[in-house]
Amino acid sequence: MKVIVLGSGIIGTASAWFLNKAGHDVSVVDRQPGPAQETSFANGCQISVSHATPWANKTAPLTILKSLGREDAPLLYRFRPEWLQWQWGAHFLRECLPSRTAYNIRQIVAIAEYSRQTLQAVRAETGIDYHCLTRGILHFYTDQREFDNSLASAALMRELGCARDPLAVEEAIRLEPALASIRTQLVGADFTPTDESGDIHRFTSGLAAKAAEQGVQFHFNHTVTRLITQGSGAATRVTGVEVIDAEGRHRTLQADAFVMAMGSFSVAMLKPLGIPLMIYPGKGYSATYPILAPAAAPTISLIDDGYKLVVSRLGDQLRVAGTCEFNGYSRELNPTRCEAITRRTKELFPTACDYDAPTYWAGLRPLTPSNVPYIGKTKIANLYLNTGHGSLGWTMGCGSGKAIADIVSGKIPDVNFRFSGMPARAVQLATSTSDTFTASGDQRT
Numbered sequence: 001m002k003v004i005v006l007g008s009g010i011i012g013t014a015s016a017w018f019l020n021k022a023g024h025d026v027s028v029v030d031r032q033p034g035p036a037q038e039t040s041f042a043n044g045c046q047i048s049v050s051h052a053t054p055w056a057n058k059t060a061p062l063t064i065l066k067s068l069g070r071e072d073a074p075l076l077y078r079f080r081p082e083w084l085q086w087q088w089g090a091h092f093l094r095e096c097l098p099s100r101t102a103y104n105i106r107q108i109v110a111i112a113e114y115s116r117q118t119l120q121a122v123r124a125e126t127g128i129d130y131h132c133l134t135r136g137i138l139h140f141y142t143d144q145r146e147f148d149n150s151l152a153s154a155a156l157m158r159e160l161g162c163a164r165d166p167l168a169v170e171e172a173i174r175l176e177p178a179l180a181s182i183r184t185q186l187v188g189a190d191f192t193p194t195d196e197s198g199d200i201h202r203f204t205s206g207l208a209a210k211a212a213e214q215g216v217q218f219h220f221n222h223t224v225t226r227l228i229t230q231g232s233g234a235a236t237r238v239t240g241v242e243v244i245d246a247e248g249r250h251r252t253l254q255a256d257a258f259v260m261a262m263g264s265f266s267v268a269m270l271k272p273l274g275i276p277l278m279i280y281p282g283k284g285y286s287a288t289y290p291i292l293a294p295a296a297a298p299t300i301s302l303i304d305d306g307y308k309l310v311v312s313r314l315g316d317q318l319r320v321a322g323t324c325e326f327n328g329y330s331r332e333l334n335p336t337r338c339e340a341i342t343r344r345t346k347e348l349f350p351t352a353c354d355y356d357a358p359t360y361w362a363g364l365r366p367l368t369p370s371n372v373p374y375i376g377k378t379k380i381a382n383l384y385l386n387t388g389h390g391s392l393g394w395t396m397g398c399g400s401g402k403a404i405a406d407i408v409s410g411k412i413p414d415v416n417f418r419f420s421g422m423p424a425r426a427v428q429l430a431t432s433t434s435d436t437f438t439a440s441g442d443q444r445t
């Protein structure tokens, strides 16, 4: 079957890889000159299954209220005259109910765990070098109340099979000596040894190159303007995508099936087809610094709970990422937010990096209110979804690609996840923890 994948971020590229493996004739279309040039370019780089907690939890509304008007707040909601943003906000509030959070966390952990195993298999098969580190993730806390609250999330994660062990301050510093300079600030940490980190852009580019070797066709510099449909009601089918190519020519690319993987931009593309997606862009920042003193830079990937920053070592560079701003689709860099990242990184690792040479970047997380992505079918039989992976697209990317390839091929993916447009499987909800669970202090960036 001829399949067109729309978007070549981690999600589109992983989808194309597995669709090709399943025997389909695959093309990928992207407006950028190469793969992983938008949100999959310079993120926090964590494969973070055991911290895969949704942002929507019972403490989130207060956190958002407190951050209103604070330019350097880690989480900033700027109210706009935009219906989607208000609608999204209302859905987000619903997902903050403890029972919803507990359901969402199980969904996320299921697909994230499946995805980590899939990534490991792809890595073993392809040998792609992406500065992968399998030394775990250390989440450190500087606020006693947040640390105490995090123990409940840690317990829930353990219940779901994730190794997540609380550590005392000295144990945390023994594990990651680069934290010694903030010893007096620390109140505790937890460590998830099976989590990983690695450069999403290097991986996605490597996978796209391997996929091209296997016969996947990439149409870069092609902007999709619309999906063309034929028929009505249940007989509606997508027959092609209209694109503008690098020379400005309008063309139509045809296929038997289409996979939507355009992140935050999936919404506008599917709205004319009567497929409403609840995805809003959550703008995040990263800073990448050259490492000057390797022994002073961390080798374990970190989460700085107080500042909602993640830190990953990528070869001779240090990547620090985080913050979230709900403010439309602009990727413009706000100097106040960039400087806040550098200020904190300098405080954490004063001698590790050249702080005069940061590379700042901003990307749009395709956020659903629940943090659970849309993977599966739509009301149009030959149009599929793989989008809305929010703050965890790298963590869930390879598994989502493998799952959509199964679905397009008429198979049921081997993971207990609620796929869109498909009958629900028995997703277990442990009522014992749903009432007591709090995700406070455990939001991934």
Ligand SMILES: Cc1cc2nc3c(=O)[nH]c(=O)nc-3n(C[C@H](O)[C@H](O)[C@H](O)COP(=O)(O)OP(=O)(O)OC[C@H]3O[C@@H](n4cnc5c(N)ncnc54)[C@H](O)[C@@H]3O)c2cc1C
Binding pocket: 006, 007, 008, 009, 010, 011, 012, 029, 030, 031, 032, 035, 036, 037, 038, 039, 040, 041, 042, 043, 044, 045, 046, 047, 048, 222, 223, 224, 225, 261, 262, 263, 264, 265, 282, 283, 284, 285, 286, 310, 321, 322, 323, 362, 363, 364, 365, 366, 387, 388, 389, 390, 391, 392, 393, 394, 395, 396, 445
């Ligand atoms: C600051 C930050 C830190 C993060 N840290 C982590 C982390 O540590 N771990 C983790 O798991 N996740 C993290 N994420 C989330 C992760 O980066 C995203 O979930 C993931 O990159 C989304 O991938 P995607 O393929 O859906 O979107 P994208 O990578 O944005 O891909 C979508 C593609 O669609 C293309 N496109 C859009 N519109 C059109 C059009 N009209 N025509 C043609 N092409 C089009 C774009 O060019 C793009 O290539 C972070 C995100 C941010 C912003």
